[in-house]
Each structure stands twice: as structure tokens, then as C-alpha cells.
Amino acid sequence: MLITLKEILKTQRTVAAFNVFGYEDAISVVRTAEEMGCPVILMTNKDCVDFIPQEIIGPMLVTMAKNASVPVCVHLDHSRSKADIERAIASGYTSVMYDGSQLPIEENLANTKEIVELAHAAGVSVEAEIGSVGYSDPNVVAKAEYTDPDQAVWFARETGVDALAVAIGTVHRMKIQEAKIDFDLLKRIKEKVDTPLVIHGSSGVKDEDLSKMCEMGVSKINLGTSLRMAFGNTLRRTVNEMTEEFDRLKFFPASMKAVSNKAKEKMTIVH
Numbered sequence: 001m002l003i004t005l006k007e008i009l010k011t012q013r014t015v016a017a018f019n020v021f022g023y024e025d026a027i028s029v030v031r032t033a034e035e036m037g038c039p040v041i042l043m044t045n046k047d048c049v050d051f052i053p054q055e056i057i058g059p060m061l062v063t064m065a066k067n068a069s070v071p072v073c074v075h076l077d078h079s080r081s082k083a084d085i086e087r088a089i090a091s092g093y094t095s096v097m098y099d100g101s102q103l104p105i106e107e108n109l110a111n112t113k114e115i116v117e118l119a120h121a122a123g124v125s126v127e128a129e130i131g132s133v134g135y136s137d138p139n140v141v142a143k144a145e146y147t148d149p150d151q152a153v154w155f156a157r158e159t160g161v162d163a164l165a166v167a168i169g170t171v172h173r174m175k176i177q178e179a180k181i182d183f184d185l186l187k188r189i190k191e192k193v194d195t196p197l198v199i200h201g202s203s204g205v206k207d208e209d210l211s212k213m214c215e216m217g218v219s220k221i222n223l224g225t226s227l228r229m230a231f232g233n234t235l236r237r238t239v240n241e242m243t244e245e246f247d248r249l250k251f252f253p254a255s256m257k258a259v260s261n262k263a264k265e266k267m268t269i270v271h
């Protein structure tokens with residue numbers, strides 16, 4: 001069942017959102033969600049849509065979502081481009097994230113408002129970011145800045161976004177679960193902001209901290225690196241083991257199983 005971000009966030013206390021990069025990981029996530037009876041969000045980031053344009057991957061993910069027995073949202077993650085967002089909407093995505101977190105706040109606000117207007121007119125949800133979640137990847141240049149609760153209230157009200165990403169200590173692309181979370185800041189934001197909150201960079205969060213975030217009412221938990229590592233590391237092992245094999249389809253099942261296991265592990269915590 002294909003639904004919007006706004007609607008899927010009403011179906012469960014916290015919904016897991018996974019970055020996917022093609023057919024194999026996406027279908028594994030959807031099948032695992034069906035097996036668990038959980039809603040799930042499929043996200044494509046810039047690296048993904050630079051490789052497989054949203055006009056191609058969008059309809060594929062939308063078809064998977066429509067055929068799924070559980071609610072599935074198809075979401076464009078971290079876009080800084082209005083043109084890319086328009087292409088995603090035209091390709092069937094039910095949700096987009098406009099990321100103006102690197103811009104001066106007034107510019108982030110103005111651009112987010114414009115995206116909300118055009119997306120809502122098409123029945124598509126919008127996520128935006130206030131404060132800035134940094135990256136542990138040295139190839140990505142981005143500032144990191146904790147979210148100010150008062151600024152978050154103002155930004156949510158002025159823009160009318162459906163979900164708000166906040167920075168409370170997580171870092172994108174962490175390979176080990178050792179992020180230091182400022183729960184007091186999360187509590188202060190949560191007390192003031194009615195808009196559903198999103199935590200990015202959650203692969204780097206300890207399991208017990210993920211549980212705590214859910215208990216505190218975070219609506220969407222973004223996970224990318226943990227699944228990518230499960231897929232890629234298993235693929236490397238498989239290829240090295242199957243020395244006579246050349247058929248790529250023979251290489252994928254083990255990686256798909258690894259993605260399913262990791263998604264299941266995370267969805268058991270995030271619900």
C-alpha cells in the first residue's frame with residue numbers, strides 16, 4: 001500500500017526509514033516489513049538518484065509499495081534542488097525532503113515554504129531540516145549544528161512541513177554505534193514542537209538509545225549505513241568465495257538476506 005509520509009507517521013509510534021540503492025535492497029526491506037507487519041519508508045538519497053535517476057527508480061519503488069501488504073512511503077532523501085524534487089514528484093514519490101540546513105536560516109525557511117507549496121499541491125509530504133546533522137564521511141563537506149528548540153517551533157509553524165529533522169548529536173555515515181545523543185535537547189524540542197520529528201544518521205546510535213528516542217516520541221528514524229554495510233560486506237565475501245561464478249544474480253541472495261536480517265533487527269527496536 002503506497003502512502004504519504006504524513007499518513008505513514010500516523011500508523012505507528014515510530015517508523016523506520018531505510019536508504020536503498022537498487023532493486024535488491026529495496027525488495028528485501030519491503031519483504032521484511034511485510035513479514036513483521038510493519039509500515040516502512042524507502043528512501044533514495046542523492047548518490048542513489050545520481051546513479052539511477054528518480055524517473056527510473058521512483059516507479060520501481062512505487063510499484064513495490066503498491067504491491068506491499070503493509071503501508072510503504074517512497075521518499076526522496078536530502079535534496080537541495082527544486083528541480084530534483086519536481087522530478088521526484090512527477091515520478092510518483094509520495095514524500096520529499098528539502099535540505100536547506102547548510103543555508104542561512106531565512107533562506108532555508110523561504111525555500112522550504114516554496115517546496116511545501118508545490119509538494120502539497122501534488123499531495124506529496126515534505127520533510128525539512130533545522131539545525132544540521134553532520135557527516136563522518138570526509139568526502140562530504142557539511143556543517144554540524146545542534147537544533148535550537150525555539151527556532152524549530154518557529155520553522156515548523158512558518159513552513160507547515162509534515163516532518164522535521166533535528167540535530168541532537170547523531171552523525172551521518174557512522175560505521176559503529178557510538179553517537180552521543182543529547183536527550184535533554186530532544187526532550188526540550190519535543191515539548192515545544194508538534195510536528196513529527198526525524199532523526200538522521202541513526203546507524204551510529206546505540207540500540208538502547210534508539211529505543212529511548214522511540215519512547216520519547218520520535219516519529220521517523222533514518223538508517224542507511226548499517227544496511228549498506230550489510231549488503232556490501234556480504235557481497236564482497238560472496239564474490240570472493242564463488243570463484244568460478246560470473247552470474248551476478250547468484251551473488252545477490254546472500255546480500256539480500258543480510259539486508260533483511262539487519263532491517264529486521266532495526267525494525268524490532270524502532271516501532
Ligand SMILES: [Zn+2]
Binds near residue numbers: 133172200201222
Ligand atoms: Zn540524513
